[in-house]
Amino acid sequence: MAVKSSIEWTDSTWNAIRGCTPVSPGCKNCYASSVAKRFSGPGLPYEGLVRINAAGERTDDWNGTIKFVEKHLLDPLKWKTPKRIFVNSMSDLFHENVSDEVRDKIFAVMALCPQHTFQILTKRPQAMLNYVLLAEERVREIVAFYSDTWGAHKQAEALGGKWISPQRDSMGRVELEGYFDCIEFKWPMSHVMLGASAENQKYYDERIEDLRIIHDAKWTTFLSLEPLLGPINVEYSPSYYPDGPPMCCNGTDCGCRGLPVEPPMVYAADWVIVGGESGHDARPMQSSWASDIQRACARWNIPYFFKQQGMWVDAGHEEFGKLPAGRMAYYDSQGNIVPKCDPRLADENADVTTMKWVGRKRAGKTLYGKRYHEFPA
Numbered sequence: 001m002a003v004k005s006s007i008e009w010t011d012s013t014w015n016a017i018r019g020c021t022p023v024s025p026g027c028k029n030c031y032a033s034s035v036a037k038r039f040s041g042p043g044l045p046y047e048g049l050v051r052i053n054a055a056g057e058r059t060d061d062w063n064g065t066i067k068f069v070e071k072h073l074l075d076p077l078k079w080k081t082p083k084r085i086f087v088n089s090m091s092d093l094f095h096e097n098v099s100d101e102v103r104d105k106i107f108a109v110m111a112l113c114p115q116h117t118f119q120i121l122t123k124r125p126q127a128m129l130n131y132v133l134l135a136e137e138r139v140r141e142i143v144a145f146y147s148d149t150w151g152a153h154k155q156a157e158a159l160g161g162k163w164i165s166p167q168r169d170s171m172g173r174v175e176l177e178g179y180f181d182c183i184e185f186k187w188p189m190s191h192v193m194l195g196a197s198a199e200n201q202k203y204y205d206e207r208i209e210d211l212r213i214i215h216d217a218k219w220t221t222f223l224s225l226e227p228l229l230g231p232i233n234v235e236y237s238p239s240y241y242p243d244g245p246p247m248c249c250n251g252t253d254c255g256c257r258g259l260p261v262e263p264p265m266v267y268a269a270d271w272v273i274v275g276g277e278s279g280h281d282a283r284p285m286q287s288s289w290a291s292d293i294q295r296a297c298a299r300w301n302i303p304y305f306f307k308q309q310g311m312w313v314d315a316g317h318e319e320f321g322k323l324p325a326g327r328m329a330y331y332d333s334q335g336n337i338v339p340k341c342d343p344r345l346a347d348e349n350a351d352v353t354t355m356k357w358v359g360r361k362r363a364g365k366t367l368y369g370k371r372y373h374e375f376p377a
């Protein structure tokens with residue numbers, strides 16, 4: 001049976017590998033590693049995947065070991081109803097300890113399941129890029145070799161297709177591998193979405209170029225800006241464009257209306273997901289960061305999905321009404337904490353936002369009162 005997911009932008013999760021290592025600040029409160037800690041005792045699914053501390057206790061830190069869970073490899077072949085499937089919610093498929101052999105098998109299973117939409121998300125888009133540039137022939141061979149053994153014929157029949165037997169020449173040599181007439185091997189696969197995750201401008205700037213090359217290679221791509229820990233200029237990052245977007249002229253000389261002459265960086269993605277962090281150690285996301293990204297996506301016609309505000313809200317914003325007494329914290333517009341002794345707190349014009357902890361339910365799933373649940377076409 002498919003594992004139903006509580007993540008709003010997907011239907012089910014599929015975990016044929018387990019384990020990871022933190023790679024950037026967005027990993028600090030990794031949800032997957034806290035689940036792994038709970039189930040890491042002897043004989044449990046995550047045994048051997050989390051770090052043991054000096055006192056011999058299991059922690060919620062991954063130890064870098066990756067486990068291939070072969071019994072789950074073929075799960076999507078058994079799911080007849082078309083679904084959005086989040087691939088590896090408990091790992092990162094492009095972690096350095098995942099072998100290409102395992103990745104090839106996972107891609108081969110996806111190739112055999114054209115009825116689903118697969119969503120692969122990584123914080124290591126460079127490894128994802130290197131993989132998709134080189135893996136096509138290997139995956140094609142696995143599809144041809146294993147599809148019958150894996151029982152893909154049942155799947156193909158359920159999809160209305162039939163198995164075409166291998167063709168042989170007069171010497172009995174295989175001229176053409178057997179194949180399912182409803183499953184056409186394509187690379188890029190149109191039902192597989194490749195995504196990169198970034199939490200602030202620094203990691204956006206580092207990861208977006210790899211995603212752009214993947215997008216230019218005609219894969220469907222997405223960006224997950226979650227947990228959002230700082231503002232991100234998704235169009236023309238200041239480190240790439242210190243003088244702002246490159247303009248053609250003043251907008252009237254040539255009749256260009258003042259549009260930039262280069263496409264925005266966010267064109268690397270066909271879909272953008274934004275969300276604040278949840279959990280007991282969650283860090284705040286200022287609503288203005290999420291709404292700046294929403295406006296940028298609207299300007300360039302990129303579907304935008306706002307997942308959740310997190311645990312904290314901007315204390316002064318009317319959307320949240322009168323807030324109960326509770327934990328407060330002060331942040332500047334870049335997401336840096338402003339300590340209580342900072343003189344900026346006494347200056348009403350200072351660039352300081354008061355954030356209040358209200359919990360996930362109260363913080364909600366709307367952005368300034370509006371729900372954004374857009375999906376790519």
Ligand code: SF4
Nearest residue numbers: 020021022027030091
């Ligand atoms: S990459 Fe993902 S799974 Fe791995 S540690 Fe970071 S948040 Fe967790």
